[in-house]
Amino acid sequence: MAVALRRPQRADARRNFEALLVAAREAFAENGTEASLEDIARRAGVGIGTLYRNFPTRQDLFEAVYVEEINQLARVAEEVAGRPPWEALTAWLDQFVSYVGTKRAVIEALNRESEMFRSCRATMYEAGEPLFTRAQQAGEVRADASFDDLLRLVAGLTSGTYVDDAQRDRVLGIALSGLRA
Amino acid sequence: MAVALRRPQRADARRNFEALLVAAREAFAENGTEASLEDIARRAGVGIGTLYRNFPTRQDLFEAVYVEEINQLARVAEEVAGRPPWEALTAWLDQFVSYVGTKRAVIEALNRESEMFRSCRATMYEAGEPLFTRAQQAGEVRADASFDDLLRLVAGLTSGTYVDDAQRDRVLGIALSGLRA
DNA sequence: TGCCAACCGGAGGCACCCCTCCACTAATCT
DNA sequence: AGATTAGTGGAGGGGTGCCTCCGGTTGGCA
Secondary structure, three states, X not given: OOOOOOOOOOHHHHHHHHHHHHHHXXXXXXXXXXXXXXHHHHHHOOOHHHHHHHOOOHHHHHHHHHHHHHHHHHHHHHHHOOOOHHHHHHHHHHHHHHHHHHHXXXXXXXXXXXXXXXXXXXXXXXXXXXXXXXXXXXXXXXXOOOHHHHHHHHHHHHHOOOOOHHHHHHHHHHHHHOOEO | OOOOOOOOOOHHHHHHHXXXXXXXXXXXXXXXXXXXXXXXXHHHOOOHHHHHHHOOOHHHHHHHHHHHHHHHHHHHHHHHOOOOHHHHHHHHHHHHHHHHHHHXXXXXXXXXXXXXXXXXXXXXXXXXXXXXXXXXXXXXXXOOOOHHHHHHHHHHHHHOOOOOHHHHHHHHHHHHHOOEO
């Protein structure tokens, strides 16, 4: 189930809205959460006033970017649902890794009390937790671990820096082998 | 072996220097790397000019804060050297955890090409790697893991957020159990 | 004690960012 | 085609931070 994002009605307005979303994602990934809003408007080829009309606060921008990512994550969970337990879980985690990797700054800046944050979190759990439970019931995952533990483990490992991708995968592998039953 | 930090000569100058170091550590921990330099000077009870004389660039401040932490880490490694292999390693990692936890912002903002960074890194390896190698030779740690892998694993896990300390320890435990032979 | 080099601190000039406001533009409807 | 109104964009006021510069202060030495 996806989280909705209210988009403007008129065609030109919607174009601007999407352009701002793209520009914001780029800017946040490049410069972190304190990226200049004026710069984001410039990137989107839009006046600063337009940015403020669509996203009255910086938080609103964070949330919009975040919602889009979460929906993508839910889509992938559906795609992998048919595969064997452990494989499906790790395939979804792969997507999760790329999600966390680029969006960490945004995630950290989110207001975790907001209604939107709660429904996004719920969406993500609905997407991933069945994969986890299935692997656990198949005896592939140790019983004393929770899905939340796993998410935080992977999120933490992914947010670090590594010499190369091989090292990152090796480290992830070490940690995940601690997860197996 | 510790990394040196050139301190001013005159008594009042040295007092200001130390005060700035303390204030910077606080400010960076609280507000991240983009904490205002003017605010740091205020916290230290010192003029902005004094800050700039001691630390001409923001990087210089990062480095100075970082050096102090590294030296602390080296001190702990000496303290635990006498204990059994696995225990000594995890005791040192505990210290490493608290080091990474509070200083993450500074660490990420460091210029990793600088001479100072290289010697700090060397200091840290001299401190921790013997503990790791000993545990590995005692057959306590899997052979295909490197000390660098371990540091990045723990650094990553520590930089995340958790529901409570118990969860953090559980997640760390899962990952470290993947490290055992 | 008296000297002076080392050291201090903050005013000021510049740059950038935030956010509001409103005269203008053009998409949509009839 | 013309009316309606949602939507545009940027000028401008207020704020904050960066960094330089220099008149004033003081620790340490003879």
